[in-house]
Amino acid sequence: MTLSQGSAPFNVLFIDSYDSFSYNVVRLVEQQSHKGGYGEVRVTTIHNDTFAHVSELKKFLPHFDCLVLGPGPGSPVNGVEDVGLLASLFQDDCLSQIPILGICLGFQAMCLSQGAQVNELRTIKHGQVYDMELANESKLFKGYPFRFKSTRYHSLHVEPSLGLIPLVHTTDENGELLMAAQVVDKPWFGVQYHPESCCSELGGLLISNFLHLAQEHNEHSGRFDYKKSIYDVNIYDELDKTIDKTPIYENRVDLPTKHISITEYNVCKSPLLTLCICDSVEDRKFVMASSSQDLHRGRWSIICFPNENSDVLTHYATLNRTTAYKWRDQNVSWKDVNYALENNSRHPCVFSQDKDQFWQTLGQFTSSRLINARPDLPFIGGLVGTLGYEMGDVVPSVQSHHPDAKLVYIENSIVIDHFSGKMYTISLSKEFPAHITQIIDQLPLSDPQLQWPSELPPMKFDIDVSSDESYQSAFDACQDYMHRGDSYEICLTRQTQVTPHGPLTPWRIFQTLVSRNPAPFASFFEFQDLVDLPQDRTLCLLSTSPERFLKWDHDTCELRPIKGTVKKSDEMNLQMATEILKTPKEFGENLMILDLIRNDLYELLPDVHVEEFMSVEEYQTVYQMVSVVQAHNLSKSIYSGLDVLKHSLPPGSMTGAPKKITVQLLHELEERKRRGVYSGVTGYLSMNNRADWSVNIRCLYSYNGGLRWMCGAGGAITVLSQGESELAELNTKLDSALQCFTRSE
Structure with a gap:
């Protein structure tokens, strides 16, 4: 029977x-x-x-x-x-x-x-x-x-x-x-x-x-x-129907075929090549570079060049407003757009939208442009940018006029495969910009020379770090919540503000940050997207993230959570770090997030597997424990990778578990302050239905063009955690991003 x-x-x-x-x-x-x-x-x-x-x-x-x-x-x-x-x-x-x-x-x-x-x-x-x-x-x-x-x-x-x-x-x-x-x-x-x-x-x-x-x-x-x-x-x-799981858009397998302009180059395999090209091309650019190599998390580098055809989509979650205009459109004034945002007045580029409606806008924009082209390449053009922590459905609203999501549509890009030694100039329009091609033709592609400084110019920096006492108080509250059964794990964070005493461009800081802390997901975004946009209202992100959040292609989604960190030193090697990271405390941290990640994928997709279980990986300044979870048969689902992205935000490795109540607890523990860009994700959604997003950690970000920089750091608190060791781990992570503001001995 x-x-x-x-x-x-x-x-x-x-x-x-x-x-x-x-x-x-x-x-x-x-x-x-x-x-x-x-x-x-x-x-x-x-x-x-x-x-x-x-x-x-x-x-x-x-x-x-x-x-x-x-x-x-x-x-x-x-x-x-x-x-x-x-x-x-x-x-x-x-x-x-x-x-x-x-x-x-x-x-x-x-x-x-x-x-x-x-x-x-x-x-x-x-x-x-x-x-x-x-x-x-x-x-x-x-x-x-x-x-x-x-x-x-x-x-x-x-x-x-x-x-x-x-x-x-x-x-x-x-x-x-x-x-x-x-x-x-x-x-x-x-x-x-x-x-x-x-x-x-x-x-x-x-x-x-x-x-x-x-x-x-x-x-x-x-x-x-x-x-x-x-x-x-x-x-x-x-x-x-009591739980809404409507797809953002109808997932399609039979995408239209479209000719795109691609030129292939044989180049060296060094990640220095990407940075050398960036130095040589003066055009405004966004960079998603692998400054350290690994087959699974550091293979590709992408340089994106916005132009007059680039749509800019920005969402302000607490204002329930979205702006949409072309990159540096001569007919769109920042003053007019900003007035409409602040006064809730009408403007042809400003729309009333909540977060869900913004995701629908992204879905409509994306689905109408997806094409069947070059499945071997991770990016052929598409949306690039950042989605902040507050874009998560379960995150409480904190009043702010800062953007929570900013994405730019890219037609022209350079994509470099550091393992095959291939480079591609790609254009979704008729042809790649000739002046950039001329610059590339003059570069030593087989032996790039890069002299990036590992230190910033001599300058004073005010570094405002929250007190250890406030962290300890929040840590104690975490323990109370967990002992009552309200949460299993709480990713407690704090943010540091850095104010330079003098002019210092975001690109100059990025050069030093990457030189001192190479990472598989190094990113540079300076959103000067309107002609009259003041520098002190420009969103900037400089990242040397080690952590992939979500990657997908037409059939597979992958999440790669990191939990557990040990600082590198002359006395600490990989074997010793592995022994430390496999203790019950660190094991429990990783397992909780691993089970959470499985849940986030299983919510929409039935075929989920743990492909890699708690491997210890070596980075420039730390050792970290990593797991890999994949969902398969996306092409047979009604859902797209964009649905998985929406449902998985904010990253579980930056919240703890259970996610919904833990995010609410963190809202109080972190004094109702916005995390903003920190703990969000940065990456791309390519028009050949590929995407890769990294977690915004080990990063610096600024809402005022670099007059002040913010840097967040945190760690998972469990019942086995000790306040002093958690604070030390938090400072280790903080140092990896703030080290560019200190002089080497």
């Missing part, structure tokens, strides 16, 4: 408590479809606040074969405020015959409803893998060995009670702890650990066993026959 009989699939209602691992659970359930004789398993997801009370959900319940209650932040003891619908879910007798599986928070809420106590652990466990041991025989754990490993993310635990049948235990400093149970005389089960984590064993088997239990129960109780008699697909469609 299969789980699906007749025309009705096996229907699971998943209640999401805004956790950053929820879609890992959803996909784990869906993956049981058509396995071992299974039919289709269909999961419908709602949030725990979609309905205020179980009475509102009651009419839908006969249409579902079972419920899965997901993990999440907070405590069920706090009731509706923390767990929403779960607070009343078990009060109605109609649920007594509905099979339920609770995970972590869902398990705690179920047990609390049966009279069990939910208490805080003495020693918290977040992102830690432990041995689980079976306590009693149960069909839920059919096929399991006596001992297996699973990942724990919990600050609270359930005390065993008479109404619960213990199924699994674990033992640690807290003593013996209940890790799974069944409610006596009810088809209600739960696990405290996270079966969906990539480090949990046999998670799929647990879900498979539960679905079989649910099917058997429903057949014997008559629920299955009744569901078939009332089956109505519109019910599921109605609930599906």
Whole structure:
């Protein structure tokens, strides 16, 4: 017998408590479809606040074969405020015959409803893998060995009670702890650990066993026959719409073919070539250069030349306004545009838009220009620029007149492959600019000479760093939040302001920054996009980021989170750094973000895999631990890479987990200050449907053309963190960007 009989699939209602691992659970359930004789398993997801009370959900319940209650932040003891619908879910007798599986928070809420106590652990466990041991025989754990490993993310635990049948235990400093149970005389089960984590064993088997239990129960109780008699697909469609997952634009595989102008050169493989060309070409330019080489994260360099055909799209999230005009259009005045923004008045280049509408604008702009051309090249022209931290859907608004997104459409570019020794001049218009071609023809492409200074001119700099005391206070608050169960990991940051005493161009600072801190994602953006734009209103970004955020092509998305940092020194080598970065604290940091990244991809795409698990990589000034997660078959999805970008912002490595509540906590911890460009992303969306975005870390940015520079740094706080060591790590990251303002010894 299969789980699906007749025309009705096996229907699971998943209640999401805004956790950053929820879609890992959803996909784990869906993956049981058509396995071992299974039919289709269909999961419908709602949030725990979609309905205020179980009475509102009651009419839908006969249409579902079972419920899965997901993990999440907070405590069920706090009731509706923390767990929403779960607070009343078990009060109605109609649920007594509905099979339920609770995970972590869902398990705690179920047990609390049966009279069990939910208490805080003495020693918290977040992102830690432990041995689980079976306590009693149960069909839920059919096929399991006596001992297996699973990942724990919990600050609270359930005390065993008479109404619960213990199924699994674990033992640690807290003593013996209940890790799974069944409610006596009810088809209600739960696990405290996270079966969906990539480090949990046999998670799929647990879900498979539960679905079989649910099917058997429903057949014997008559629920299955009744569901078939009332089956109505519109019910599921109605609930599906409670969470908006409409694609930004219709993803197309059959893109039109268009001729583009490309000239190929044989060149040296040195990353110095990119910088040498930049020095030689005086035209305004944007640079995304690999100043350190690696096959996966430092292969390509791109130089972009905006021109009169370049559209400039800028969004101001707190103003709910978007501007759109051509690069340095003689007919568009900054004074007029700025007046319209500040006074909410009319202007032909200024539009009222919220963030969602701006994403729609990007989608319309992009989808109308995508073409089938040179899939071997990462960039042939398209949108380049930066998306700030506040572009994330879950980030609270902070009043500001600074731009949160700025993207420029590029027709003409130079693309360099540092591994094959090939360089391409590319134009989406008729031909690449002749004067730049002439300059290139005169350069020593096989042996570039670059004399970039590693120090800035002698000058005083005021460096304003927030106090260690304020950081320690915020650190202590993080610990309180995590011990209460509000978050597993919090990426606490602070920003430093640097004011030069004298004229110093952004390009001159970029030269020194790259010389002293080469990185795979070095970027230079100076947005002088209007003719009369004052220098003190110009957005500039100088980045030497080591971290890729999101890369995609027509079929694959890749995220590459970095968590865990060790400073390089004469006493520290790769082997020693690896030993440090594989300790439980650093392992837990990386695992939490790795599971979060999987969730961000799984929200839209079903085929997700961990391709690289916690590798330690060497950079100019630090060692860092990196994982790689990929989603495949994008071409078969209704979603595009732009959808994944929107849904994944801000980067999980810069927030912590669960993302939604942690971002809200950070808003208070960081004194309601904007992160702005810092913690956002920079990169490109090429018109051959390729894209690559890096995280804005190890960067300097300015909203006033370099009169003042801002530099952010942060680190993930977990329950295993120590204030002094976290502050030291933060300063290590800060130094890698600020070192250009200090004299070498």
